Amino acid sequence: MSATRIHVRGDSPYDVVVGTGVQAELETLLKPGVRTVAVIRPESLPDLARPVTATLSERGYEVADLPVPDGEQAKSVDVAARLWSAFGRHGVTRSDAVIGVGGGATTDLAGFVAGTWLRGVQVVLVPTTLLAMVDAAVGGKNGIDTPEGKNLVGTFLPPAGVLCELSTLGSMPKADYVAGLAEIIKGGFIADPAILTLVEADPEAATTPGGPHTRELIERKIQVKADVVGADLRESGLREVLNYGHTLAHAIEREEHYTIRHGEAVAIGMVYAAELSRLSGRADLVERTRSILTSVGLPVSYRAGAWPRLRDHMRLDKKNRGAEQRFVVLDGLARPGRLEGPAEELLEAAYREISA
């Protein structure tokens, strides 16, 4: 199968390479002069990183294999501090490189420690989940969670390259794979409705890595993200559209102590954002949102009694300006807009519509 290259523009441009056998390109992404490569990967998945570490060792690089806790548990200041110490022990310098292999939690952590060590060393990302391929590893946002909220500490560091090895998706647990579909569907609502048509035509096929449209869905969503982050890396405006559904999603993740899958929280958050759009007189895409998410097995509601706490968590959303709460909403299909300083009654009314 041939590889597809999706180019991300900007001051530090790079390619996202999608296909099978693409890890062979790894060495070409490393800057000349790299001696030590720190490979960060989930501790329970040594086989995922082995092709990377073995290739680099054979080519004569000093490889530091750095396992981290699985999933969201990795995105903590404690784990970051352990990695900074390991970089010191292994003598990672500014001419060296960090490689993040794993799901979005691992690539977010790898980007964060690369962006903060020595004020920034090169990072290459090798996403191994659907969500990380179509979203987390693309765009240069990274971060860790704190007790105060999701991703509240992080940097913008464009990767030197992203390698999406499609064969790694085969071992993904179904629920994690389906969670990745939420971000693909998000791309459909904010920018590329053809994504929605593909999923709606055969939802069951969309939930399996080997489906007839798997690769097209992946490439379309990466293209949506590449177009946006290529124009606005640091979220000065346009990039906010990628946060559709995330204001409530991040509040739910915090409420669940980061045990709910990000994609599941985003699914619920998108229904909430669709309700906000409808109730504020913009687009009415509520039924289409509920229906497509339900068809692939994603959640569309959350506990009724949770509103006061969720409302409080949303006050620390990164899109807020001072006391003004801000949301991404839809003025129409593929026409994202903003809701700024909404009345509390509107926020609560939209929540009543999605609460179970």
Ligand SMILES: NC(=O)c1ccc[n+]([C@@H]2O[C@H](COP(=O)([O-])OP(=O)(O)OC[C@H]3O[C@@H](n4cnc5c(N)ncnc54)[C@H](O)[C@@H]3O)[C@@H](O)[C@H]2O)c1
């Ligand atoms: N930086 C961004 O722009 C951005 C965008 C979207 C999401 N995110 C972040 O991404 C994270 C979610 O990513 P995720 O959905 O990949 O979850 P995840 O990283 O938690 O991975 C899910 C689980 O799958 C395991 N796994 C990884 N690859 C596997 C494989 N090939 N086979 C079997 N198991 C595998 C992981 O170890 C983990 O247990 C969240 O922290 C979210 O905030 C970041």
Ligand SMILES: O=C(O)C(=O)C[C@@H](O)[C@H](O)[C@H](O)COP(=O)(O)O
């Ligand atoms: O890349 C972005 O920008 C996004 O908003 C994509 C989201 O899917 C992603 O979850 C991101 O990490 C959220 O960013 P945050 O700034 O709200 O933490």
Ligand SMILES: [Zn+2]
């Ligand atoms: Zn997200």
